[in-house]
Amino acid sequence: MSHATSRTVPAAHGEPAGLDNRVVVGGTALTWRTLPDVRLPEPAAALADSGRDALAAARHHATHGTELLLTTLSRVDDTMRADLRDSGFTVTTLRDGVPESVPPARPRPAEPGRLWLLTSGSTGRPKRVGHTLESLTTVRGTQAGRTWLCPYAPGSYAWWQVVTLSLTQPGQDLVVVEPGELDDWPAIAAAHGVDAASGTPTFWRRTIYRDGAALSRVPLRQITLGGEPVDQAILDQLRELFPAARISWIYASSEVGASIVVHDGQAGFPVRWLDQAAAGRPTLSVRDEELVISSPYHGVGLDGPVRTGDRVRIEGDRVLITGRLDSDEINVGGSKASAGAVRDVLTAHPAVAWARVTGRRAPLLGRMVVADVVLTPGAEQPDEAALVRWCADRLPEHAVPRRIRVLTEIPVKETLKSDV
Amino acid sequence: MNQLTRSQIRDLMEQVLKNQGKVLPDDDAADLREIGFRSLDFSELALRVEDETGEELNFDAPGLRRIATVGDVLDFLLQLQQQ
Numbered sequence: 001m002s003h004a005t006s007r008t009v010p011a012a013h014g015e016p017a018g019l020d021n022r023v024v025v026g027g028t029a030l031t032w033r034t035l036p037d038v039r040l041p042e043p044a045a046a047l048a049d050s051g052r053d054a055l056a057a058a059r060h061h062a063t064h065g066t067e068l069l070l071t072t073l074s075r076v077d078d079t080m081r082a083d084l085r086d087s088g089f090t091v092t093t094l095r096d097g098v099p100e101s102v103p104p105a106r107p108r109p110a111e112p113g114r115l116w117l118l119t120s121g122s123t124g125r126p127k128r129v130g131h132t133l134e135s136l137t138t139v140r141g142t143q144a145g146r147t148w149l150c151p152y153a154p155g156s157y158a159w160w161q162v163v164t165l166s167l168t169q170p171g172q173d174l175v176v177v178e179p180g181e182l183d184d185w186p187a188i189a190a191a192h193g194v195d196a197a198s199g200t201p202t203f204w205r206r207t208i209y210r211d212g213a214a215l216s217r218v219p220l221r222q223i224t225l226g227g228e229p230v231d232q233a234i235l236d237q238l239r240e241l242f243p244a245a246r247i248s249w250i251y252a253s254s255e256v257g258a259s260i261v262v263h264d265g266q267a268g269f270p271v272r273w274l275d276q277a278a279a280g281r282p283t284l285s286v287r288d289e290e291l292v293i294s295s296p297y298h299g300v301g302l303d304g305p306v307r308t309g310d311r312v313r314i315e316g317d318r319v320l321i322t323g324r325l326d327s328d329e330i331n332v333g334g335s336k337a338s339a340g341a342v343r344d345v346l347t348a349h350p351a352v353a354w355a356r357v358t359g360r361r362a363p364l365l366g367r368m369v370v371a372d373v374v375l376t377p378g379a380e381q382p383d384e385a386a387l388v389r390w391c392a393d394r395l396p397e398h399a400v401p402r403r404i405r406v407l408t409e410i411p412v413k414e415t416l417k418s419d420v
Numbered sequence: 421m422n423q424l425t426r427s428q429i430r431d432l433m434e435q436v437l438k439n440q441g442k443v444l445p446d447d448d449a450a451d452l453r454e455i456g457f458r459s460l461d462f463s464e465l466a467l468r469v470e471d472e473t474g475e476e477l478n479f480d481a482p483g484l485r486r487i488a489t490v491g492d493v494l495d496f497l498l499q500l501q502q503q
Contacts, residue, residue, distance in 0.1 A: 080422040333459060363479040370467070385439040402436075402464035403471070 011191035021166050022147070022173040024192045025052045032059050032167060036097035042110040043067035045089035045102075047076055051176040054092035054154030055163070059113060062133055062167050069116035071130065071155035080126065087128075117157055117254045129254040134224035135297050137164040138258035148221060149189050150180060154169040158227055162198060186214040196222035198250075201234045202354070206410040207376060208237055209353040218243050224341075226250040229321050229340050232267040233347040239265055251321065256306050257297025260284065263314075268318035287314055290325055313338060318402040327358075333365035337399035342369055345394045346401075349387065351379035354410045357401060370400040374410050422473045423501045426470065426494050432468045433493065436461050448491030449482070461502050469497055 010106070012122060019033045038056040040046060046068060048054035049325065050270045054070060061068045069089060076084070081091050081102070088108035092101040115133060118126040138161065148166060152159035166174040175192045177185045186207065197220060199207075207215050223238050223245050230249040238247055249267075251260035259282040262269050269284075277283045282295040283305075291308045311328040314319050322328050324339025330337045339357040346355035354374040359367035375381055384404045424432075434444040442456050452458075470477055477500045487496055 035445065361476075363466045363477070364459045365463050368460070368463050384424065388439050397460065402439075402460065403467050 014063065016059070016167045017209070018167045018169055018172060019059075021178070022169065023055060023178040024174070025055060025164070025190075026178065033363050035059055036235045038094060038097055038099060040064075040066050040068065040092060040099065040217070041090040041101055041116070043069075043089050043104075043108070045069040045071075045076075045084040045091045045116075046099075047071060047091065047093045049073050049093070049095040050156050051154060051178050052152075053097065054159075054310065055174075055176065056097060057094060057166065058160075058163050058235075063112045066114075067110040067112065067114045069118065069155075070116050072153055074127075075118065075153070077206055097219040101129040115160075116156065117160070119157075119254045120267050130301070131254070132159075133164060133167075135257060136160045137167050137168050138252070138297060139169065143169055143172060147173040147175060147192065147194050149175050149177065149185065149194045149199075151177045151185060151197070151199055151203060153179070157252060158198065158200075161258065172338070176295075183210060186211065186218050189218045190214075193219070195219050196217075196224075198224035198226065200227040201225055201230055202410065202412055203226060203355045204234055204238060206412055209376065212241065220245050223247045224250055226252055229323050229343075230267055231340075231344045231347055233344070234266060235265055237258065253308070256282065256293045256295040257296050257307065259293045259297070266318065268315070268320040271314060271317050271319055274319065284319075286314075286319065289313065291321060311338070330357075330359035330367055331367055332359075332367055332369060332398040335396070335398040337369050339369075342371065342391065342399055342401060346371060346373060346387070346404075349382070349390050350387070351376050351389070352355055353377075356411075360403070362386060365398075368403070369399055369401045370405075372405045372407050422428070424469060424497075426467065428472070428500055429469060429494050429497050430466075430490075432472070433457075433465055433490070436465050436468065444490065448494065450490045450491065452488060452490065452493070457490075457493070462487075464495065465493070469495055473501065475501070477501070 020031050023030050023032055023035065035056045038060055040057060040060050044066060047056040048057060057068065057070050060066060073093060084091050085102065085105040085189060088104045088106055090101050090103055091097045101307060113132050115131045115136065116128045117131060119129050148162050150159065150162045166172045173179045175189060175194050197327060221243050223242060226249060246263060247259060247265050248263045250258055252258035260269050273284055275285055280296055282293050285292040289311050291312045292305050293308055293311045294305045309325050310321050311323055312319050313326045322338045329338055342357040343355050346352050352373050353376040356372045358370055360370045362368040388400060388402065388406045421494045437457065445455060466477055487493055
């Protein structure tokens, strides 16, 4: 059963400060104020069909404080819909501004101001993490006026980061790229004057790989990377393309919020930042090679030290985040290799545009390090033996990938991450 | 099932050693320690056989045995393909 809802919504938040910022979506320039109005029940699980629908739902929440879980139509299967309805949500599909709602199986009172994010979860089954607009807003100081690219999937933590910035700060415009437009984003960004963009390292690598010349025509003054381990090679490539831009990487997650921001153009963060407790700021620690964060921007129920599941290694005066603990460590006959460290060596090769490093079942040793790479177009193309030698000159013997497969395209998921 | 011949496995073994800057002698009786063919090389060779045949080798099946010469490696991988 589905029906358009007309349940009343209490006013809770009021007008966001960025309401008159420009919002370009689907090629049309609007403002937050002139986005189509959408009426949502509460608590609502809004499944947006397009970037415009998602922005309209976000503005509705910012204005009314409606309890909201926002995600894309494609992310939610029948089991998840049933689960959301069991949890008291009205499941509302938004297509071209038109809501179609299915009422909750177990109605409950709404929690005003609550925002829910769906994360991938350690079991692979999405889980809900509770936030508010306040806990998702991490850029608070007055910023120079910028036009931001938003390439992320609606409702993801990274999407909310860009959206809250534009909603809450006057002068922060937004250009939204729909998933189908992702390959052509530099042209769209150049046409609409985008001068700030945030994306995963995979997003940036893929863009440079597809058309670095088109990227260099985007007048970027702020480049942000996050969502995956950020290696020195991609920072250097972006610096070469944009010598004057500020290049930042950010460590943020739905669990602990934005906890690390680095602007010095170097991979990792300074060792001296570890175990520095300061009011209102996250405390960063390392326990058994795992990054542990106590953050004031954590999700609901996640206060105190949170084990991030991310593996770190200390190299000189920097703490490098190498990848997920459960997939970064490859045990090769009792010797441990870090997939992230091997990946960094491969991507430092001038002809390697992208690399994925994994462990593969092998006789005698249990597992062996193997890799997939995408080569930079136009560069002198090394063969497998040359890449193996490159790694052998820079890594312990057990960590050298012995099988290196060359792919023709950088694989990317909806989150703009690779499985690295 | 797509199986490699002894000669094809020998070619792969030669490639593994070549990538390490080493040479595979013609003599099947050559001692693996003397030519520097070690566990990592053996494992790589097994992965190459799997990649060529598209089949995963079952290393649990034959049980442990002594592999000391080039001929032992070729015989062992030939036998594994037939499991």
